[in-house]
Amino acid sequence: MSGRIAVPVFPGTNSEDETVRLLRDCGGDAELVHWSRAHTLASYDAYVLSGGFAYEDRIRAGAVAAHDRIMDYVIEGAQAGKLVFGICNGAQILLEAGLVPGTGPIRRPTAAFAKNAPEPHFVCRHVYLKLEIEPSRCAITAALPPLALVPAWAAHAEGRLAASPENLEQIAAGGHLAFVYAHADGRVDDAAVPNGSALHCAGLVNRAGNVLAIMPHPERDGWNFNHLDRSADDDVLAPSGGAALFRSFVEAASS
């Protein structure tokens, strides 16, 4: 597989450039695919849905975009085993499309990234993603060490995992809880969660392990110059921090 990665752009997407930039800096063959060229999407091997406010987050974040033509190709690809990685709005779209946790039919979501609580508004906050599954459980995280901590920025108003008790139970028991929020030292508690998410959930994976949806943005803490704690010896332009997850994705997409 040549590993060509598409980053589709919906009307309202806003994080496409840095997403492509970090994928490339991590060795990926990535390019933007504007919605007017959606018909070319079938020719790509993997998809990264980036952040933003696709279709203005009308109805619910991701709800309209999940029914866009772009998603016809992404869903078809996911079902054929292609890698699909959604970040923030991209994660919301994957949830609304029913691809994660993937415990129900397509476009019939079994969970939602609902309005944040107790602060029911947009929150921009530095966080850590902690890998909650065996790395190999998800192709996209396979190159991460067990219990990996990935720095990232939460920046959303709708990121609180909400589902019925049965569906939450399925998420937990079925190994769908890919990432939780953690402190810098790896501790997981309510204070580490910026949005009141159930199960401290920051990311979900589907049953097959080829579709991953995370709410925080690793690409916003993806180069040394982004880190507030970098040392003077670091090459400021080098990818690091959140780039670990992008590298793991690129490795899987290129294999």
Place this chain on the structure above:
Amino acid sequence: MVNELSGAPNVALRDDELQRIVERLGRQPTPVELHAFDAQWSEHCSYKSSRHHLARLPTTGAGVVLGPGEDAGAIHLGTYGGERYAVVVAHESHNHPSQIVPFEGAATGIGGIVRDVLCMGAEVIAVADPLRLGRNAHARHVARGVVDGIGAYGNAIGVPNLAGDVYFNEGFDDNCLVNVVALGIVKESDLIHSFAPKGAEGWSIVLVGKATDPSGFGGASFSSLTLDAQESELNKGAVQVPDPFLKNVLMRASYRVFSLLRERKIGAAFKDLGAGGIMGCSAEISAHGRYGAEINLDAVNVAVDNMAPEVIAVGETQERLLWILPPDAATEVVRIYNDEFSLPEVAYNARAVVIGRLTSERRYLLRYRGGVVMDVDIEFLTGKIRDELPYTELIRHAGAAPELAAVDVETLFPRVLSHRDVASREPLYRRYDAVVRGCTVLPRGAADAGVLAPVPGSRLGVALAVAGNPRYGRIDAAYAAEHAVVEAMRRVVAVGARPIGLTDCLNFGNPRKPGQYGEFAAAIDGLERAATELDLPFVSGNVSLYNESTDGRAVPASAIVACIGAVEDVATIVTPGLKEPGSPLLWVGSRELAIGGSVLAELLAMEGTLPEISYAAERAAVGIIHDAIARGVLRACRVVTDGGMLTALARLAFDALLRGRNIGAEIDFGNPLCEAGGFICEVSDESLIDITGALRIGETVAGSQLVVNGVRFDIPDLFEVWSRPLAEIYP
């Protein structure tokens, strides 16, 4: 008189101005013409009573790529890959709309300032929001709506909020100030101007964006009235409606057009539709290129049928821009917006459309439904009108009150930290996206200025900070203006950047009241003095007058200044927080025991002298900081500002605490709550730098104790005290 002349109510033109128009036209103006002159000759568009004062500000220098006069200014940032890059900067107010409809008013403020930067051919990289808010119950509603509006707009378009500040003061109860700054990055060779280029006779005038609707009719003259008079304007819907979703697509479509123009080397002009709508924008873009224009209002994409021609021509519907393009390029550009970026599907009847052409004849002509509804000399319409109003010479503050040598720090410091002008701004700014675009080096709140690495692959950085202290503004307008320049500059220096330019937004009272107008004139004196002494040019700016309370009192004099800094290598940026126990702590720069205008003075209900501004000391301090960075000895740095030196030191400890480092300090200094200015620095080795003029106040220590003149504070406790107060307003 107005009604007799036109049949149109609520125009702000004065009788003598109307008389001039009638004489020049040799007839009564049509309703379209009346509203066109009303907008174009408003203070908002014409700067008629402020321009001759503004002319005193320094606007030139080696780094100035484009000074004031177009939609935004531009300063040279640095070179990368053989290309010269400029930072584009614009600064505006949206005070009056924000007071009346806070969410929409503030959101359209961000929307407008972003277009000012976009239309220079730049990629928009940051916004900032200096806010001045009141303290009564209604002001709280305004405070929330304004922040939600700024967040909703900036977050959606994907532009990080890099800097900003907020003060709460009774003087803003009836008239908040919502200033907005935007930055862009552009190769200097790719800059697009706001006037038609040479040889453009017959070129197409292309309107792009939202369908024109009746919102925002009368906006320009609206903002040139006092808020009382504005109440009656409300029925007319003078405030615009924001659409950040459409703007997101418009920005990206415009970036695509920029690359088309670059590839094919096509000349063009691009301008934001602001005050005066289609008429104001098309008349200026044509007149400033020495052309006339002919426009067909029937071609304009509208949201509702049967709008009066003056509403189509002068209404200030948001999310619109205007291109001047060669006719064949216009066709291609229209296709990009309408087909490739499907504007008509993004918002109702949004699109790009050719509405007219440039003419060599210097007339401004509007057609509508087969008739001519406006036909005037374009120079007369857009020419510089002047309104030299009388003003009172401001009496400078003397303040000979006795100073405090020592204070009860134990009791007072927690009160200072929890003061509304000192407490953590995080509850407010965490609603803003600080890191979208992935270029953020120092996000909002992490340090005294925000820093970005705006050119992918390059080490170049740009820093941004704002300042303007209304406590000083109440005491002495000239001092407050001068201090705003100095403080904005210090903030940029404190993160390790080199200050390269300034912008200002001058928020003052009623120019027809000589006392209030005197404050405005005095503030310009202050800005001129500071900018000249520090050798920093103003590259753009804005004036907002008629900011008064309902009882006719002006808001605290508010010359709000933004300083832009350049960084050659972002690796040299000073990272936040104390680093190592046992490091010397230096106070670099001015450190007087003057308490005038300080938070401490307010808490003690005292007056005092204002801290003296010494430019020699200021330049020396900047030299020390830069030298310490160059030698690699500066570990951490913050500016002494609201809350005084001890607050600056506590914040360095908080910054460390937030990053998991428990480092405290032990210091001795007479009155550590004075806001005299200067910098608190943690250095690794003071022997490596020339610190003449700096004072060693103590050193950092292991653990979470801050010991001041023998009084011991627990840093996590102080952090709690400092963190909470604003959460009450922004839960």
